[in-house]
Amino acid sequence: MxxxxxxxxxxxxxxxxxxxxxxxxxxxxxxxxxxxxxxxxxxxxxxxxxxxxxxxxxxxxxxxxxxxxxxxxxxxxxxxxxxxxxxxxxxxxxxxxxxxxxxxxxxxxxxxxxxxxxxxxxxxxxxxxxxxxxxxxxxxxxxxxxxxxxxxxxxxxxxxxxxxxxxxxxxxxxxxxxxxxxxxxxxxxxxxxxxxxxxxxxxxxxxxxxxxxxxxxxxxxQILHKEEEVLGALDRPISLEELSLLRLFYGFKIKSDRYLQFWEKQGVYLHLQRLIRQGLVQKEPDTDLYYRI
Ligand SMILES: [Zn+2]
Missing domain, CATH: 3.60.15.10 (Ribonuclease Z/Hydroxyacylglutathione hydrolase-like)
Known part of the structure; x- marks a missing residue:
């Protein structure tokens, strides 16, 4: 139309x-x-x-x-x-x-x-x-x-x-x-x-x-709010895989969709990179764990 x-x-x-x-x-x-x-x-x-x-x-x-x-x-x-x-x-x-x-x-x-x-x-x-x-x-x-x-x-x-x-x-x-x-x-x-x-x-x-x-x-x-949620989940050393399972972006829909799971992981990854640039998060050397400073 x-x-x-x-x-x-x-x-x-x-x-x-x-x-x-x-x-x-x-x-x-x-x-x-x-x-x-x-x-x-x-x-x-x-x-x-x-x-x-x-x-x-x-x-x-x-x-x-x-x-x-x-x-x-x-x-x-x-x-x-x-x-x-x-x-x-x-x-x-x-x-x-x-x-x-x-x-x-x-x-x-x-x-x-x-x-x-x-x-x-x-x-x-x-x-x-x-x-x-x-x-x-x-x-x-x-x-x-x-x-x-x-x-x-x-x-x-x-x-x-x-x-x-x-x-x-x-x-x-x-x-x-x-x-x-x-x-x-x-x-x-x-x-x-x-x-x-x-x-x-x-x-x-x-x-x-x-x-x-x-x-x-x-x-x-909404971006800043999502970032707070990622930061909030880092109350203990946690891997990208685990963070992705929290479904911060897609919620319940993610369960059955492999692509949504994949996008979700990248969204969390991008937030982690920004938080690292801000000096709020670090990645443990030789592990896949991220933690809040
Ligand atoms: Zn686009």
């Missing part, structure tokens, strides 16, 4: 908005642009029929790039730091942490089941670049943390922020992969807040308008 937001911007809504799909934005201007391509194949066919010039991916994740190759003869643009994750299925797999945590078999299955292949990127975007599409001018803002090259796009004239996976979802921000960085994520949320957008189009929540300042603060605070 394609829902007009204003004269040029349209929300592209598929039946599902969770992985492996997302909300996309269609810009009908002198240049016709789709922001993210995580839509259903029916919508991709409709967009192909209408004609597009450019697809901009906010980041390399499959749920934001899945239709890049099915949407016609378009240019694919994304930030330089995420281009490799689109160009190479192997890099895509590495950035999800499968190699770092010795789960290559699971990674290959993930790539195969989702049909992830090597795909082109034609232009690498840079922070603060202005993309002039005719009437619409989009500012590219590099917002790393979710992935190294994650970007949001800001239309200053209307105050509309296309926020990708800084998605303001209620359960907690996504930073459960080895290529995520929590310090960067927190800074990027601040950057979005400072823009003072009047309307946000989130990759998984769609249009969000009221109380945006409070929504960003609540979103940021």
């Amino acid at each position: 394609i829902i007009p937001i204003n004269k040029h911007l349209n929300l592209v809504k598929s039946k599902r908005a969770g992985f492996p799909y997302c909300y996309c934005v269609l810009i009908k201007d002198q240049t016709r642009v789709l922001i993210d391509s995580g839509c259903s194949s029916n919508i991709a066919a409709e967009l192909r029929e209408q004609g597009l010039d450019i697809v901009i991916n906010t980041h390399f994740h499959w749920d934001h790039t899945r239709q890049n190759q099915n949407i016609g003869q378009v240019q694919i643009w994304c930030h330089g730091l995420d281009a490799a994750g689109i160009r190479s299925a192997n890099v895509h797999m590495e950035r999800y942490g499968f190699n770092a945590f010795a789960e290559e078999d699971m990674g290959r299955l993930f790539i195969q089941v989702n049909g992830i292949t090597d795909r082109p990127v034609h232009r690498e975007l840079k922070d603060n670049e202005i993309l002039d599409l005719g009437k619409v001018r989009l500012k590219v803002i590099h917002t790393p943390g979710h992935t190294p090259g994650h970007c949001v796009l800001f239309e200053e004239h209307s105050g509309i922020l296309i926020s990708g996976d800084i998605d303001l979802s209620a359960w907690g921000p996504w930073y459960l992969h080895i290529c995520s960085d929590l310090d960067d994520y927190l800074n990027s949320i601040e950057k979005c807040m400072e823009l003072k957008p009047g309307l946000v189009i989130s990759g998984h929540k769609g249009i969000i308008e009221p109380d945006l300042g409070a929504r960003f603060i609540a979103y940021r605070d």
